[in-house]
Amino acid sequence: GNVMGIKDKEEKIEHKNFIEAMEDSSSPLDIAEQRRCLPAFTVREDLIRTIRENQIVVVIGETGSGKTTQLTQFLYEEGFYKRGIIGCTQPRRVAAMSVAKRVSEEMGVKLGNEVGFTIRFEDRTSPRTMIKYMTDGVLLRETLLDSGLEKYSCIIMDEAHERSLNTDILLGLFKKILTKRRDLRLIITSATMNASRFSEFFGNADTFTIPGRTFPVDIQFSKYPVADYVDAAIKQVLKIHYGKKPGDILVFMTGQEDIEATCQVLQERIEEIEEDAENKNPLSILPIYSSLPADLQAKVFGRSEVRKCIVATNIAETSLTVDGIVFVVDAGLCKLKVYSSKLGMDILQLAPISFAQANQRSGRAGRTGPGVAYRLYTLTEAEKEMYVQPIPEIQRTNLANTLLLIKSLGVDNLLDFPFIDPPPHATIYSSLYDLWCLDAIDNLGALTDLGHKMTSFPMEPVLSKMLIKSHEFKCSTEMCIIVAMLSVPNVFYRPKERQKESDRSRERFFIPESDHLTLLNVYNQWLNHRNSARWCVQNFLHEKSLRRAQEIELQLQSIMMQQGMACRSIGRQWDPIQECICSCLFVNAARFKKFGEYTNLRSVMSMVLHPTSSLYGTADLPEYVVFQELLLTSREYMNVVTAVKPEWLAKYGSVFYSARSDHEAVLSRLKEAMDDAKKKWNQLETSKTQKVVTNVQ
Numbered sequence: 001g002n003v004m005g006i007k008d009k010e011e012k013i014e015h016k017n018f019i020e021a022m023e024d025s026s027s028p029l030d031i032a033e034q035r036r037c038l039p040a041f042t043v044r045e046d047l048i049r050t051i052r053e054n055q056i057v058v059v060i061g062e063t064g065s066g067k068t069t070q071l072t073q074f075l076y077e078e079g080f081y082k083r084g085i086i087g088c089t090q091p092r093r094v095a096a097m098s099v100a101k102r103v104s105e106e107m108g109v110k111l112g113n114e115v116g117f118t119i120r121f122e123d124r125t126s127p128r129t130m131i132k133y134m135t136d137g138v139l140l141r142e143t144l145l146d147s148g149l150e151k152y153s154c155i156i157m158d159e160a161h162e163r164s165l166n167t168d169i170l171l172g173l174f175k176k177i178l179t180k181r182r183d184l185r186l187i188i189t190s191a192t193m194n195a196s197r198f199s200e201f202f203g204n205a206d207t208f209t210i211p212g213r214t215f216p217v218d219i220q221f222s223k224y225p226v227a228d229y230v231d232a233a234i235k236q237v238l239k240i241h242y243g244k245k246p247g248d249i250l251v252f253m254t255g256q257e258d259i260e261a262t263c264q265v266l267q268e269r270i271e272e273i274e275e276d277a278e279n280k281n282p283l284s285i286l287p288i289y290s291s292l293p294a295d296l297q298a299k300v301f302g303r304s305e306v307r308k309c310i311v312a313t314n315i316a317e318t319s320l321t322v323d324g325i326v327f328v329v330d331a332g333l334c335k336l337k338v339y340s341s342k343l344g345m346d347i348l349q350l351a352p353i354s355f356a357q358a359n360q361r362s363g364r365a366g367r368t369g370p371g372v373a374y375r376l377y378t379l380t381e382a383e384k385e386m387y388v389q390p391i392p393e394i395q396r397t398n399l400a401n402t403l404l405l406i407k408s409l410g411v412d413n414l415l416d417f418p419f420i421d422p423p424p425h426a427t428i429y430s431s432l433y434d435l436w437c438l439d440a441i442d443n444l445g446a447l448t449d450l451g452h453k454m455t456s457f458p459m460e461p462v463l464s465k466m467l468i469k470s471h472e473f474k475c476s477t478e479m480c481i482i483v484a485m486l487s488v489p490n491v492f493y494r495p496k497e498r499q500k501e502s503d504r505s506r507e508r509f510f511i512p513e514s515d516h517l518t519l520l521n522v523y524n525q526w527l528n529h530r531n532s533a534r535w536c537v538q539n540f541l542h543e544k545s546l547r548r549a550q551e552i553e554l555q556l557q558s559i560m561m562q563q564g565m566a567c568r569s570i571g572r573q574w575d576p577i578q579e580c581i582c583s584c585l586f587v588n589a590a591r592f593k594k595f596g597e598y599t600n601l602r603s604v605m606s607m608v609l610h611p612t613s614s615l616y617g618t619a620d621l622p623e624y625v626v627f628q629e630l631l632l633t634s635r636e637y638m639n640v641v642t643a644v645k646p647e648w649l650a651k652y653g654s655v656f657y658s659a660r661s662d663h664e665a666v667l668s669r670l671k672e673a674m675d676d677a678k679k680k681w682n683q684l685e686t687s688k689t690q691k692v693v694t695n696v697q
C-alpha cells in the first residue's frame with residue numbers, strides 16, 4: 001500500500017507539471033512549434049512568391065489553416081512593413097482584438113506596439129505598429145481621410161466570405177485605389193465557400209489555395225423538429241459529456257441571451273449530477289459572444305484539465321478557431337440584421353442559417369480528428385428553409401450610413417459604384433429617403449452641409465445628427481454624454497433574483513420627461529460620486545458600461561472640437577435638450593393613446609412604452625413623444641423615449657406634421673403627407689436611382 005501511495009503522489013506531481021506547462025501556452029518555444037504545424041506554414045514560400053508577383057491575390061483555406069494569424073507575420077518577416085503598415089481587416093470586433101493579441105504573443109511583443117488593433121472607439125496602436133488588425137468599418141472610415149490608404153503597404157481583407165456590408169463596400173473602393181496605388185498589395189482571404197466570386201470581381205485575380213487537412217465529420221440531423229433549441233442543446237451536451245468519447249464541445253447559439261441561458265442551465269444540471277456522482281466528471285462551460293469582456297473571451301483558448309464546452313455565436317463559424325473540438329452542436333439559427341419595410345428600420349431577426357454555414361459549423365468538429373456534428377433540426381426542415389449561401393448584408397439591411405459614406409467619398413452617382421452584388425432598388429431608395437428625412441441629402445440627392453458633417457462621426461446618422469444639432473442648441477456637453485450612453489450596453493443591471501430591488505433603484509434616477517435625460521442623470525451622478533465602483537454596485541449599475549461611456553464621450557468631444565464645435569453645457573435646463581432631441585428624432589414621433597400605449601404618427605401603428613421607461617415616473621404620460629428605437633418582441637416597444645411639444649414636431653417635421661391642426665386631422669393627414677413627400681422626392685430622384693439599378697444589375 002505504501003509503495004503504491006508514493007507512486008500515486010509522483011504521478012500526481014508529474015501530472016500537475018504537465019498541466020502547468022500546458023497552461024503556459026504563451027511560452028515562445030511552444031508557440032513557435034504550433035506555428036510550424038499550421039498548413040499555411042508548409043506553403044509559405046509559394047504563397048509569398050504569388051503575393052510578390054500579383055497585386056491582388058485571393059487566398060482560400062480551411063478555417064484554422066493560419067490565414068488570419070500567419071499571413072500578416074509572413075509579410076512582416078519578408079520586410080513588407082518597410083514600405084508601410086500591414087493591415088488586416090475583420091468583420092467582427094472580437095476577432096480583431098483576439099487575433100491581434102494572439103499574434104503579438106506569437107511575435108513576443110507587447111500588444112499595441114509592433115502589433116496592434118483598432119476598433120470603433122478603441123485604438124490600440126502606436127507609431128511603432130507594423131501589423132494592424134482592425135474592423136472593416138475602421139478601414140472604410142480611414143479611406144475618408146486618406147483615399148489612397150498611403151500608410152499601408154498591404155491590406156488583407158480577411159473573412160471576405162462573410163460578405164459584411166463594409167467589406168463589400170471596401171472591395172468596390174479597392175477597384176479604384178489599386179489603380180492609383182500600384183505598389184499596394186491586396187490579399188483577400190476567404191473560407192472555401194464563395195471564394196470564386198472575389199477572383200471574378202477583380203478580373204480573374206490569382207487565387208492561392210492553402211491545402212487543408214480535415215477529418216471526416218459524422219453529421220446527425222435531428223429526427224424530429226425541435227421545439228426549444230436551448231433545451232435540446234443542453235440535452236445533447238449532457239449526452240455527449242456523459243458518453244464515452246473524449247473531446248471538447250462547441251455549441252452554436254444565436255446571441256448573448258440564449259448563450260447565457262444555455263450556460264446557466266447547463267451549469268446547474270452538471271452541478272446536480274456531479275453532486276451525487278462518485279467519479280467526478282466536471283465540465284468547463286465557456287460562453288463567447290461579441291459583447292463579452294475580452295478577458296472572458298480569452299478563456300475559450302485556455303487549456304483545461306476537464307472537457308470544455310464552448311457556447312458561441314456564429315463568431316466561431318470561421319473567425320475564431322479553438323483547437324480540440326470533436327463535437328459540434330448546431331441550433332441552425334443566427335441573428336440577422338434585416339431591413340423591415342413595415343417599420344422602416346433594421347431589426348435583428350432570428351433566421352435559419354444557410355447550408356454553407358451549416359457545413360462550416362459542422363466542419364469545426366473535424367479539425368484535429370474525426371468528429372460528430374449534431375444538428376438540432378431535421379433534414380426536411382433544412383431542405384425547406386435553408387438557402388444554399390447566406391444573403392450578403394448589403395442585400396438585406398438599411399444602407400443609409402453606407403450611402404452617406406459613399407457619397408462623401410465623391411461618388412455622387414451611385415451608378416458609378418462597383419458593387420460586387422448590387423443592393424436591391426427598394427433598399428437604395430428607402431435608405432436615400434431616410435437620409436433625406438434627416439436632412440443629410442437635398443432634393444437632388446446631393447450631400448448637404450449637415451450630411452458632410454455627419455460623416456465625421458463613426459456612428460449611425462441619427463446619432464451624428466444629434467451631436468451636430470446640439471451645438472446649435474448649446475447643449476453639446478450633455479449630448480456627448482447622452483450619445484455615449486446610447487452607444488454602450490445597457491447600464492442598468494437587473495439580476496433575476498433581485499428584480500424588484502433593482503427596479504426601485506433605477507426609479508431613483510428617473511427624469512420623468514425623458515429616458516435620454518435619465519441616462520444623462522445616471523452618468524452625472526456617477527461623476528458626482530467620483531466614478532465609485534461601490535456606488536455602482538449599490539445602485540445596480542454596470543460600471544463597465546459607464547466607464548466605456550466615458551471613453552466614448554471623450555472621443556466624441558474631440559471630434560466635435562476638430563469639427564469646430566467646441567462643447568458647451570446648458571446646465572440644468574432640460575427644454576433645449578428635449579427640443580434638440582426632437583429636431584433629430586421627429587420622424588419617430590408618437591401620440592398618447594391610452595396609458596402605456598402610443599400611436600405612431602407616421603404609420604398610425606400602435607406601440608407600447610417600454611416597461612423600463614422613466615416616463616412612467618409620473619402618472620401623467622406626455623401627449624407627444626419621440627423615440628430612439630423600436631424593440632420587437634411579442635409587441636412593438638418604443639425604447640429610449642423623450643416627451644416633446646407638438647409645436648416642435650410641427651417646426652422640425654413640417655413635411656410630416658402640419659402645425660396647429662387638431663389632432664385627429666393631423667393623424668389622418670399624416671399618411672397622405674408622408675406618401676406625398678415620398679412621391680415628390682421620388683420624382684426628383686427616380687431618373688437617377690432607376691438608372692443606378694438597371695445599370696448595376
Ligand code: ADP
Nearest residue numbers: 063064065066067068069070098102301321323
Ligand atoms: P484561419 O484564419 O485560417 O481560420 P487562424 O490563423 O485564425 O486560422 O488560426 C490558426 C491557429 O491559431 C489555430 O490553430 C488557432 O487555434 C490558433 N489561434 C488563433 N487565435 C488564437 C488565440 N487567440 N489563442 C490561441 N490560439 C489561437
Ligand code: MG
Nearest residue numbers: 067068318319
Ligand atoms: Mg481567419
